[in-house]
Amino acid sequence: MSDPSSGTDYLQQTTRFEPAAVEARWMRHWLDEHLFHAEPDAEREPYSIVIPPPNITGVLHMGHALNDSIQDALTRYHRMLGENACWLVGTDHAGIATQNVVEKMLRKQGLTKEDLGREEFVKRVWEWRDEYGGTIIQQLKRLGCACDYDRERFTFDEGYARAVTKVFVALHEKGYIAKGSYLVNWCPRCGTAISDLEVAYREMPGTLNYVRYEVQGGGSVTVATTRPETMLGDTAIAVHPGDERYTDIVGRTAILPLLGRELKIVADDRVDPEFGTGALKITPAHDLTDFDIGRTHGLDSVQAIGQDGRITAAGGPYAGLEVEEAAERVVADLRALGALEKVEDYAHSVATCDRCSTPIEPLISEQWFMDMDELKKPATDVVRDGKVTFTPERWGRVYIDWMDNLRPWCISRQLWWGHQLPVWYCEDAACRETIVAEVAPTECPACGGAALRRETDVLDTWFSSALWPFATFGWPDETADLAYFYPTNVLSTARDIIFLWVARMVMMGLEFRGEIPFDDVYIHSVIQASDGRRMSKSTGTGIDPLEMIDKHGADATRFGLLLMSSAQDVRFSEEKIVMGRGFANKLWNAARFVLLGSEGYAAERSEADQVDRWIASRFQRCLVTVEEAVAVYDFTAAVDTLYHFVWDEFCDWYLELVKVRLYGDDEAQKAQAAGHARWMLDQIVRLLHPFLPFVTEEIAAQYGVAPLLRQQHPQRDATQIAPEAEATIGDLQAAVDALRRFRAEAELPPGKVLNAVFVSEGGAGAAGRYVPYAGAIRGLAKTEVAFEGDPPADATVVLVPGGRLDVAAAVDKAEEIARLAQQLAKAEDEVERGQAKLANEKFVGRAPEAVVAKEREKLAGHIADRDGLAGRLAQLHEA
RNA sequence: GGGCGAUUAGCUCAGUGGGAGAGCGCCCGCCUCACACGCGGGAGGUCGUUGGUUCAAGUCCAACAUCGCCCACCA
Numbered sequence: 001m002s003d004p005s006s007g008t009d010y011l012q013q014t015t016r017f018e019p020a021a022v023e024a025r026w027m028r029h030w031l032d033e034h035l036f037h038a039e040p041d042a043e044r045e046p047y048s049i050v051i052p053p054p055n056i057t058g059v060l061h062m063g064h065a066l067n068d069s070i071q072d073a074l075t076r077y078h079r080m081l082g083e084n085a086c087w088l089v090g091t092d093h094a095g096i097a098t099q100n101v102v103e104k105m106l107r108k109q110g111l112t113k114e115d116l117g118r119e120e121f122v123k124r125v126w127e128w129r130d131e132y133g134g135t136i137i138q139q140l141k142r143l144g145c146a147c148d149y150d151r152e153r154f155t156f157d158e159g160y161a162r163a164v165t166k167v168f169v170a171l172h173e174k175g176y177i178a179k180g181s182y183l184v185n186w187c188p189r190c191g192t193a194i195s196d197l198e199v200a201y202r203e204m205p206g207t208l209n210y211v212r213y214e215v216q217g218g219g220s221v222t223v224a225t226t227r228p229e230t231m232l233g234d235t236a237i238a239v240h241p242g243d244e245r246y247t248d249i250v251g252r253t254a255i256l257p258l259l260g261r262e263l264k265i266v267a268d269d270r271v272d273p274e275f276g277t278g279a280l281k282i283t284p285a286h287d288l289t290d291f292d293i294g295r296t297h298g299l300d301s302v303q304a305i306g307q308d309g310r311i312t313a314a315g316g317p318y319a320g321l322e323v324e325e326a327a328e329r330v331v332a333d334l335r336a337l338g339a340l341e342k343v344e345d346y347a348h349s350v351a352t353c354d355r356c357s358t359p360i361e362p363l364i365s366e367q368w369f370m371d372m373d374e375l376k377k378p379a380t381d382v383v384r385d386g387k388v389t390f391t392p393e394r395w396g397r398v399y400i401d402w403m404d405n406l407r408p409w410c411i412s413r414q415l416w417w418g419h420q421l422p423v424w425y426c427e428d429a430a431c432r433e434t435i436v437a438e439v440a441p442t443e444c445p446a447c448g449g450a451a452l453r454r455e456t457d458v459l460d461t462w463f464s465s466a467l468w469p470f471a472t473f474g475w476p477d478e479t480a481d482l483a484y485f486y487p488t489n490v491l492s493t494a495r496d497i498i499f500l501w502v503a504r505m506v507m508m509g510l511e512f513r514g515e516i517p518f519d520d521v522y523i524h525s526v527i528q529a530s531d532g533r534r535m536s537k538s539t540g541t542g543i544d545p546l547e548m549i550d551k552h553g554a555d556a557t558r559f560g561l562l563l564m565s566s567a568q569d570v571r572f573s574e575e576k577i578v579m580g581r582g583f584a585n586k587l588w589n590a591a592r593f594v595l596l597g598s599e600g601y602a603a604e605r606s607e608a609d610q611v612d613r614w615i616a617s618r619f620q621r622c623l624v625t626v627e628e629a630v631a632v633y634d635f636t637a638a639v640d641t642l643y644h645f646v647w648d649e650f651c652d653w654y655l656e657l658v659k660v661r662l663y664g665d666d667e668a669q670k671a672q673a674a675g676h677a678r679w680m681l682d683q684i685v686r687l688l689h690p691f692l693p694f695v696t697e698e699i700a701a702q703y704g705v706a707p708l709l710r711q712q713h714p715q716r717d718a719t720q721i722a723p724e725a726e727a728t729i730g731d732l733q734a735a736v737d738a739l740r741r742f743r744a745e746a747e748l749p750p751g752k753v754l755n756a757v758f759v760s761e762g763g764a765g766a767a768g769r770y771v772p773y774a775g776a777i778r779g780l781a782k783t784e785v786a787f788e789g790d791p792p793a794d795a796t797v798v799l800v801p802g803g804r805l806d807v808a809a810a811v812d813k814a815e816e817i818a819r820l821a822q823q824l825a826k827a828e829d830e831v832e833r834g835q836a837k838l839a840n841e842k843f844v845g846r847a848p849e850a851v852v853a854k855e856r857e858k859l860a861g862h863i864a865d866r867d868g869l870a871g872r873l874a875q876l877h878e879a
Numbered sequence: 880g881g882g883c884g885a886u887u888a889g890c891u892c893a894g895u896g897g898g899a900g901a902g903c904g905c906c907c908g909c910c911u912c913a914c915a916c917g918c919g920g921g922a923g924g925u926c927g928u929u930g931g932u933u934c935a936a937g938u939c940c941a942a943c944a945u946c947g948c949c950c951a952c953c954a
Contacts (some may be wrong), residue, residue: 015914183952201951208954225954272954280954288952348953362952394883398949401882405950495949530891532947552916563902566893568884569947573891575903582902582916593913636893640901655913663912744920750909781919782911833898842934843897851897851935858898 006702011596017588019553019581023694027141035709036146038086040484047083048485049075050469050518051147052493052501053155055094056133057101062527062535062572063494064136065143065545066565069558070492070524070635072145076690077630078489079146080713086485087146088472090153091133095418095461096190096355102128102417118416118456125417142546144554144693146709153472155464156419163471164419164464165438167512172436176371177411179434183284183291184365184410185351188309188323189358192414193367195460196407197500199360201349208346209331210277212339213237213254213263221246221254221265222341224276226348228334229327231256232315233304234263236282238293241267243278257339258330259316266297285364305361323361368412368421368457375507376403388506388516391633392567395498395523402499411460418458427451466504469517490633491518494526522633526569527561535572548577555692556580562635562691583643584695587688590651591699594681597662598674603703606676609661609669610772613725615654615680618645620720623687627716639691646684653733654680660775678703683714732773739781754783813876820873827866834859 004010005025030036040046049071054064071087079085102125103113113121133154140147153160171177184193211231212222221237237254239246246265254263263282270293271280284294284301294301304315311318311326318326334340351360380403382388383396390396412421424441426433431447443450467475469491473482487509493502502521509517528534529541536542548557559580564570606612622645629638661673682705689696689708700706743754770777774785837843837855844852 011913016916017914201953223954227954230954270952276954283954287954289954290952292952346953398883402950526948528947534948563892568892571891573903575891578916579902585916586914589914589917591913596913640893644901651913652918659912740919741921744908747908750911750919779911830898837934840934844934846934847897854897 005698008596008599011592011702014592015589017553017585017695017698019555019584019694020550022698023142023144023549023554026694026697027144030146030707030709031141031149033707034150035707036087036148037150038084038148038485040480041084044082044084046484047075047078047085048088048488049086049490049492050088050472050488051090052491052497053090053092053153053465053468054136055097056091056129056136056154057094057097058091058136060136060139060143060545062543062545062561065548065557066527066561067492067494067524068140068143068145069561070522070565070633072143072147072558072693073562073635073690074490074492074630075146076693076709077713079709080686080689080711082712086148086151088151088153088485088488089137089140089145089147089149090151090155090468090472091136092461092465093129093154093156093418095413095415095458096192096194098125098129099415099417100190100356113416121416139546142549142554143558146693151472155461155468155471159474159477160464160467160471161419162438163467163476164459165422166476167467167508168422168459168463169436169438170512171370174374176374177368178371179366179368181364181366182369182410183286183288183362184367185360186307186363186365187353187356187358188307188361189356190353190415191307193365193410193412194353194355194360195410195462197462198354199351200354200357202352202357203347204350205345205347206350208276208344209334210341210343211257211281211334212341213257213281215249215265216253216255216262219249221249221279222277223279223281225281226346227327228330229311229318229323230283230286230304231281231330232259232311232318232326233283233285233302234261234281235284235294235300235302236264236266236297238266238268238271238280238282238297239278240271240273241269243271243273245278257337258333261302264297264299266293266299268293268296286362288362291362291364301364303363305363307363307365309361323359367410368423369408370411370463371408372406372507375511376406378510379403379503379507382506382510382516388519388521390521390523392523395495395521398495399498399503403503409460411463412457413460414456415458418461419464420458421455423455424452425455427453462500462504465501466508467512469505469509470513475512486513486517487515488518490520490522492522492524492633495523498523520633524565525567527564527572528569530571530573532571543572543574548574552577552581553584553694555584555694559583559639559692562639564636566636579643580692583647584692586647586651587684587692588695588699590646590655591681591685591702593655594677595699595702597659598678601671601674601678603678603682604675605679606672608672609676610725610728611654611657611776612672612676613720613722614729615650616676616720617722617726618649619680619683619714620717623714623716626687642688642691646688650680650684653729656780657729657773657776660779664775686711687714732770732776735770736777736780739777739783743781743783750782752782754781756783756785817873817876820869820876824866824869824873827862827869830862831859831866834862 051071052067075085075087105128106113106124116124137149137152168177185196185199187194206226208224208226209228210222210224211228212220214220223237225231234256239250249265250267252265254265256263270289271278282290282293282299284290284299285303286305302314303312305323306312309323311321313319315326318329321329331340352358353360380400383390383399390399422437424435424437426435426444426447426449428444428447428449428451431444431449433444433446435441435445435452441452444452469488470482470486473479473485475482491502505517509515531541533541545557556577557580560577563576563579564572605616622641625641626638629635629641658673658677661669662677664670682703685696685699686708697706697708700708705711739754739756748754770785771787777783777785834855838859
């Protein structure tokens, strides 16, 4: 009782759910209790999820918040189902991103990484990581994520490094990993090669420059280029073999303007005769097509642009210039020479670095490559065969298409922050052996020399990320965790890393564990800015989820995000979060009402009253819908169903109906109602907990069942489905609705009590069903009801045709006659329509029986309506 | 150039073969003893266009239009 956050006073006073204090208090408690930690337990089914590890440089953005709300709901849900759920958490060392951030920080201090040297620089990155790298993990806690924080991993921690090394060495031994000299995507700003997937193409305005090259022995050939500066590296000109314009110059020699270099003229069918002039200048060192054509024809390769993005010595007078400046100078000089025939505006897509947006320079470089041919086959098959399923399904096809067109993966990076390749070179000039080993060799196994130099390159960050599902559970050691939690159940992520990450995890999981890393891949929606553009910091369109948590609470934010998690991309709408806030508040107040109104009674399901049977039945239907939705990762449907059950049925009807008994004088009735209300509340709170963990925990604590994570999910029980109670309460609802509508239309003052009488059609006494609900109708519709045979003198006339209710009143006779006439006309139309449909032989003959039966039922209803209305109208006319 | 997706109420979105839904906004009435972050009532849509399939189409097919995303060695 000393706890200020529980007890009668607390409940009475907190008419609003205030998230801030509640959330902080519960998260602290959950963490102190290590509630989210899971250990292997042979008695229980494992359920595991690995979080897509956020970069240590990252801060929680809307995409994380959505994905983590999803994973958290799944984790809590399965935990409550009795499974031993483990949500593994951790961060990614994020090679380029982190190195960039630390370099930027150093620059502010007037330092470069070269000033410090590699060792000291890496030390500084670790220091940075220790200070700032945990930010995002703390932010997950603000959201309420039930991650197993006791197992937090880092893609660069010691055990992880062993896994990475082992994988590299193993793949090298199999011949999948090898060093080679190829044209790679080079980012001059980051100073490293990057993989094809890290290149982003952007449409940019540019120019197409037509440059005339003289041909030895007379004549000339004109080529079109968007990058005139690359001509400094030209070694040939190519034309299509079938292009008759150029047949006479193939085999001859052209002269490169400005530099005077001799260029072969070759024929190659990769040249598109339709484009430009049909003649292509060939720069094997700086263009992939040219590189391939160069190989085919044995052309020289001249590197005109260096790794620093400047023109090399091969560029003669342009040496040392930045690419952009060189382009301007080359064009100016060509123009002066008269070799520039024309310049056209031309929009084309420019390859840029995904990390820093700098234009990529394709250049030839010695790099390590991973051949995917052997790995991709099984990884494609498991998706094709449905062993790994994608939701939504279409992403599975996207995955397969990509796999089918895989090229070797450039895995080496010229960075300082990352997993250094486990490769050493013998320095002995006569030996030059390359050694790939898990443990640093002390001498060269080939010549015995002790002078060894370690490869300075590090691995692509995604190389290590690919091992995440098994390396985090202890691999390369055969741990109990690994045996128990791997393979994981589901991977939830954004579609932009299907290739970068998901595909590679599948390949590595199959290769090193012989098992798929996860059964399901759930690809969630992309949340766009409210104007439909991509959310991004640079354009200022980003919305900070933490701000939403501050403003509306974590439960509300999670709820809103889950409503935005549909299969399609959605625009961010704060309204949905506001909706969540309202829902949390509604639930809290419903709980206050139930708990305060039933103090002293124990939760116990009752079947005595129709209302009790009805709400239990409705809850069962809700439960089934929610379970089915979660099973197919339809969180929007799950949350929407819960919202409407709790608000529209539990609060708007059940709680209102239960007041009659709760506030009444019949002690037996009150006990039943109180016990059942408590029981129902508890069931609801349990079902909602995975989606709204804080408010549900706060409620549960009020009656002593917190933490909900240790409680059981509600049980499905078909015996609680009560169609007859649903029918009765459905009729009652229709009656109340009709009375309310009548009151509103007749503009009765709110305080005015209406008198009504139920009359059964055909005198069968069906109105008797409503006898127990006279009190409810009084409360819900401010109407005093009487039953057949006992009409009050001033009674408004009420009919009950076919169990449904219609209202008439002697308020204004003429008005009433007009209203009824209108309704009658409508009913007659409906009857006509229904009869026509049922007279259609094709419909009756071909439509499913149930559909036809439903149509008949509807028609019967309309006929009853029509007859009832006609009768009343006749009565009114008589009177 | 190839592929994928979207187009439903003023706004943001559900709805995938049997008589159009939600939240917000809007209009009317209510501080009714859980909740004004609330309660009750209401208005508002020829479901992008044109064809087709079907007894029946927002829902399936085709074409078109518009918007968005992904992939591609777009000189």
